[in-house]
Amino acid sequence: xxxxxxxxxxxxxxxxxxxxxxxxxxxxxxxxxxxxxxxxxxxxxxxxxxxxxxxxxxxxxxxxxxxxxxxxxxxxxxxxxxxxxxxxxxxxxxxxxxxxxxxxxxxxxxxxxxxxxxxxxxxxxxxxxxxxxxxxxxxxxxxxxxxxxxxxxxxxxxxxxxxxxxxxxxxxxxxxxxxxxxxxxxxxxxxxxxxxxxxxxxxxxxxxxxxxxxxxxxxxxxxxxxxxxxxxxxxxxxxxxxxxxxxxxx
Amino acid sequence: xxxxxxxxxxxxxxxxxxxxxxxxxxxxxxxxxxxxxxxxxxxxxxxxxxxxxxxxxxxxxxxxxxxxxxxxxxxxxxxxxxxxxxxxxxxxxxxxxxxxxxxxxxxxxxxxxxxxxxxxxxxxxxxxxxxxxxxxxxxxxxxxxxxxxxxxxxxxxxxxxxxxxxxxxxxxxxxxxxxxxxxxxxxxxxxxxxxxxxxxxxxxxxxxxxxxxxxxxxxxxxxxxxxxxxxxxxxxxxxxxxxxxxxxxx
Numbered sequence: 001x002x003x004x005x006x007x008x009x010x011x012x013x014x015x016x017x018x019x020x021x022x023x024x025x026x027x028x029x030x031x032x033x034x035x036x037x038x039x040x041x042x043x044x045x046x047x048x049x050x051x052x053x054x055x056x057x058x059x060x061x062x063x064x065x066x067x068x069x070x071x072x073x074x075x076x077x078x079x080x081x082x083x084x085x086x087x088x089x090x091x092x093x094x095x096x097x098x099x100x101x102x103x104x105x106x107x108x109x110x111x112x113x114x115x116x117x118x119x120x121x122x123x124x125x126x127x128x129x130x131x132x133x134x135x136x137x138x139x140x141x142x143x144x145x146x147x148x149x150x151x152x153x154x155x156x157x158x159x160x161x162x163x164x165x166x167x168x169x170x171x172x173x174x175x176x177x178x179x180x181x182x183x184x185x186x187x188x189x190x191x192x193x194x195x196x197x198x199x200x201x202x203x204x205x206x207x208x209x210x211x212x213x214x215x216x217x218x219x220x221x222x223x224x225x226x227x228x229x230x231x232x233x234x235x236x237x238x239x240x241x242x243x244x245x246x247x248x249x250x
Numbered sequence: 251x252x253x254x255x256x257x258x259x260x261x262x263x264x265x266x267x268x269x270x271x272x273x274x275x276x277x278x279x280x281x282x283x284x285x286x287x288x289x290x291x292x293x294x295x296x297x298x299x300x301x302x303x304x305x306x307x308x309x310x311x312x313x314x315x316x317x318x319x320x321x322x323x324x325x326x327x328x329x330x331x332x333x334x335x336x337x338x339x340x341x342x343x344x345x346x347x348x349x350x351x352x353x354x355x356x357x358x359x360x361x362x363x364x365x366x367x368x369x370x371x372x373x374x375x376x377x378x379x380x381x382x383x384x385x386x387x388x389x390x391x392x393x394x395x396x397x398x399x400x401x402x403x404x405x406x407x408x409x410x411x412x413x414x415x416x417x418x419x420x421x422x423x424x425x426x427x428x429x430x431x432x433x434x435x436x437x438x439x440x441x442x443x444x445x446x447x448x449x450x451x452x453x454x455x456x457x458x459x460x461x462x463x464x465x466x467x468x469x470x471x472x473x474x475x476x477x478x479x480x481x482x483x484x485x486x487x488x489x490x491x492x493x494x495x496x497x498x499x500x
Contacts, residue, residue: 120441216445242413248347
């Protein structure tokens with residue numbers, strides 16, 4: 001089995017609303033390397049995508065609801081940020097002990113609906129998740145193919161917390177060109193025993209791997225993964241959302 | 251920022267109870283490469299550690315309790331495996347719809363307490379998690395240092411499911427030599443804004459990255475991660491266990 005390389009994409013300038021992110025990434029790759037090759041996976045953090053797509057909000061323009069004001073006061077939060085979280089949420093999973101765990105439009109369960117003030121457009125701004133990160137991934141993939149001639153798979157990530165475990169990890173919230181789940185059910189282990197339950201969330205493993213290079217202050221919003229043999233697919237990341245009926249923790 | 255390489259460790263023979271796993275891994279590294287270097291992280295899957303430590307059980311020797319028999323019958327499971335799971339569990343988190351999500355001795359929340367029949371000693375055997383994977387990691391690290399002269403950090407992994415998301419990922423259940431959590435609280439983002447919540451579970455990201463090379467049928471039980479600048483630490487992986495009082499999903 002071959003080694004896998006995780007290569008940080010450096011030299012990307014600060015992203016502004018309306019920027020063509022695929023062009024910026026292609027330019028960085030063509031200028032500083034590595035030159036993209038077929039089979040590479042481009043992992044991009046959500047923050048630069050949201051900025052390019054204009055998914056930002058000036059907090060001074062947000063009018064908090066009574067619920068947001070009350071919750072913010074009790075838990076020492078910014079009521080305008082709470083209001084944004086409630087607007088982005090499709091369903092509240094937990095609203096307890098100052099934590100607001102919600103389900104977003106596409107079905108992701110995460111804290112604060114992914115609304116984040118860090119690495120935003122500056123003080124007083126918040127960034128929301130892309131409306132549909134699968135579409136973002138598909139757009140970036142098409143743009144990269146046009147600019148470089150290479151069909152890369154694209155994974156869009158955000159930094160989520162988890163149940164039961166401390167700390168955040170980078171997970172996949174959008175994908176294009178690869179199968180996010182590797183279904184090994186029916187295949188056999190080293191003893192020839194059939195596997196009954198093994199479906200691996202490879203898109204989340206790719207996201208986490210890239211996360212090792214995406215520290216918040218490092219300014220690395222994208223990573224090229226070389227050497228991982230993914231399965232091509234037309235589907236997106238929503239296959240990673242567990243059906244609420246099958247979820248014991250929703 | 252430098253690239254990170256994930257290198258599969260190949261040529262490891264089938265592991266038996268009593269084997270010195272550190273010696274086997276050191277021999278594979280010295281014979282087939284890559285030669286270990288300071289700063290490398292060795293990621294090892296739990297299965298080979300459990301086998302070397304004799305954490306296996308012949309199912310024919312397990313006498314199921316009434317609870318295990320009843321549950322197994324209702325959900326079409328092997329009562330002896332259910333019995334093993336109940337014995338390994340410290341607390342049942344969910345026992346619903348044929349899923350048995352439990353808390354293990356060290357506090358990991360996972361399905362079936364990590365008891366697994368795949369890649370075991372053969373048909374009719376199950377493998378349990380190491381009793382204390384931090385101790386396993388420390389032993390392997392000491393053995394590798396003795397055999398190679400290099401102080402590698404060691405991460406022990408298992409394949410866990412998650413709440414809310416489909417698919418399994420490799421996570422860290424044991425560590426030695428590195429800080430499993432990277433606490434960025436108090437540091438600043440690219441805009442100079444202070445980060446208030448960002449603690450990254452880097453040991454889980456290392457585990458997931460290695461998981462890309464650890465497919466069940468590939469026979470790759472260990473991966474060398476080169477180029478990730480971890481923070482040295484004497485602590486273990488238990489810092490990744492969320493305190494039950496702080497957990498909204500326990």
